[in-house]
Amino acid sequence: MPRAAERTLVSPAWVQDHLDAPDVRILDATWVMPASGRDPRAEYEAAHIPGAVFFDIDAVARAGAPKPHTVPPPDVFASACRALGLGSHHHIVVYDRHAGAMAAARAWWLFQLFGHAEVSVLDGGWDAWVAAGGVQDATPVVPRPRAFTARLCHPWLADADQVEKALGDGRRTVIDARSAGRFNSTEPEPWDSPRGGRMPGSVNVPFGDLMTGPHGAFSAPEALRETFARAGVDLARPLIASCGTGVTACVIALGAWLAGARDIAVYDGSWFEWSRDLSRPVIG
Structure with missing residues (x-):
């Protein structure tokens, strides 16, 4: 039976309390339909939760696939995670700024698929964070590569x-x-x-x-x-x-x-x- 983190959903207060926790990493996984005219990466760079890195579901995908954001091979997923400073020991928290948890749910599922159960979703996403008075940071984040292992959980x-x-x-x-x-x-x-x-x-x-x-x-x-x-x-x-x-x-x-x-x-x-x-x- 698949498993997942004990805290599948976390609140803005929980994230605030764990911003400096050494075993927690935060991802902005915002994705929008191509015709929307929005630029999720630019929105992330303008303001994000402190310490968050940008997780692009279109980039962390199988190269050359006809469908966008097709599931990548395990080695590609692991390489992307390492470059983002995500380690196999980290508790990962994902949020997005569209429909509460749309692409954040996709990121949650991808981590489950590749055997990393310690992943949670910020319930209500960016809007909930802002409404709770969470800090909006524009400081560039330069992650330090970490060891991450991915295995496909069929x-x-x-x-x-x-x-x-x-x-x-x-x-x-x-x-x-x-x-x-x-x-x-x-x-x-x-x-x-x-x-x-x-x-x-x-x-x-x-x-x-x-x-x-x-x-x-x-x-x-x-x-x-x-x-x-x-x-x-x-x-x-x-x-x-x-x-x-x-x-x-x-x-x-x-x-x-x-x-x-x-x-x-x-x-x-x-x-x-x-x-x-x-x-x-x-x-x-």
Whole structure:
């Protein structure tokens, strides 16, 4: 069974109390859709939590892959972590400044995938930090390389064949994190996907439905369980999360973990890959 840090979510107060802890490292993992016009790295450089380094999910990815931010090989992930000053002994805290914890959830999942369970997410992200009066620092951070080992933990990851098998035999529930409009093919896909719609047999839990607290904080565990239940999701069964490109699927994975699920995989290819493979079934 996969494991994760005891403190999956941490508060701004917890981060403030641990800013100088030698075993804690903070990451700004902000990512936005390309069409947004925003520059997450520039925003980080203008103001960040003291000591935080910038974790770019598009850079810490498989080179040359057709899909953005595709899971990298373990050695690439480990090399990126070392360069950011992240050691295998560190407790890593991730935040972002978009939708509470969008790419932060992706970073959380990546560390789980590569065997580093000591990772937490700042609940409510940057907005919660600022609202709590947290210090906004523009001092450049020059990390000292540390030793980091990455090993792929396969239960956290699913491929297209595993998804299609789950859709066929019903032994795993496939959850789609996209909006209801995209799921039902009434809204356009933002990634030039050749087909809209959904995977037959999948269920829709828009990722934002899990983050209803202040500043996009996650809902309480009981509310999360109720949200999943309304969509027909049994958290005691194995789950596979999907979305557009594998980012908000990780919000589903994190939300399900907070709600008590422990058998959770993310389909990294998500709709970007599925819609381009014309052999895969689609409704819509």
